[in-house]
Amino acid sequence: MRRWAWVLLACLPAAAEKQKLTEEERLMLIRGLMAETAKAKVMIPRSKKPLAVDEKGVWDKEVWEAASKEFGPAARVGELVTVTKVEIKDDRVELELNNGLKSGRTWRDRVQVGVGNSTAPIGRSDAQASAGSNIAVVFAAKVTTLEVADVKRILAPVMDFDKRTVTENYMENIPAPIREAIQNKRVIEGMDKDQVMSAVGRPLRKERQTVDGADFEDWMYGRAPGKLTFVTFEGNKVIKVKELYAGLGGSTAADLPVQ
Structure with a gap:
């Protein structure tokens, strides 16, 4: 043993x-x-x-x-x-x-x-x-x-x-409706500018104005003939999305429902 x-x-x-x-x-x-x-x-x-x-x-x-x-x-x-x-x-x-x-x-780099x-x-x-x-x-x-x-x-x-x-x-940490809108390439109210660009890219044109001390900015997407999308920001948040169809010569149809 x-x-x-x-x-x-x-x-x-x-x-x-x-x-x-x-x-x-x-x-x-x-x-x-x-x-x-x-x-x-x-x-x-x-x-x-x-x-x-x-x-x-x-x-x-x-x-x-x-x-x-x-x-x-x-x-x-x-x-x-x-x-x-x-x-x-x-x-x-x-x-x-x-x-x-x-x-x-380092000190070696300063020696000559x-x-x-x-x-x-x-x-x-x-x-x-x-x-x-x-x-x-x-x-x-x-x-x-x-x-x-x-x-x-x-x-x-x-x-x-x-x-x-x-x-x-x-993307995991943003509200579900905004996440879904980005994935579907749409703009909805409540988005910020970065989220809008993630969804539909940079706008064709921007216009800024100040009303009663509040800063507003309109972003336009699309060209005639075809669908135009206008996104209105107050500060950094989308407050309105308007879509319409523009024909040749600048004629426009009724507002399209935002999908």
Whole structure:
């Protein structure tokens, strides 16, 4: 019995060693996450220091809020971020988003060398600043067997890797009648200017006027002969939609019912 106990103890280090990521697993993880695009589900602050998300998908909201106040947002809710660098460390996987937070030029870019009265910079003059961020998925122990799907699942409360666009996210959050009107290429009362352009594009002509201190704007769509649509805004909201048919020579038929 004692002999078997020693055999089991001798096997423990080997078993523990097998749990570490192999070089192939590390490469697969890096390749699977690099250049992946995700939609922010919460506001992601800019930060040089990786913002931690633990293995249960929990993050310190106070730390994130402080980073947001200091550096501003790297991505607002619904905006897209791209993974531009992946690093796997002992107990974490660090993701650089949108090229991280960099100031652009470094001290090397300001150093110049020359002969006589002529000098030239040794660094790049076109170094660009970036306004991204860094996130770390932090585990309670060393990183063991881990797949791309695991990282995406852990980060699901923060970002959605389904690659849905800002427009799709926006469409989900507008009233159903307006969403249906946009999908059917129609204009209805209550829309704003962006929603009208999403539905029917830019107008052929615009006219503005102020009446009793209120700002009105008319947008016209269509050409004669054919259907003309007049959209009247008060401020940024549609208050009236008028459709009619214009024949040759400028003759018009009765108003068409708005579909």
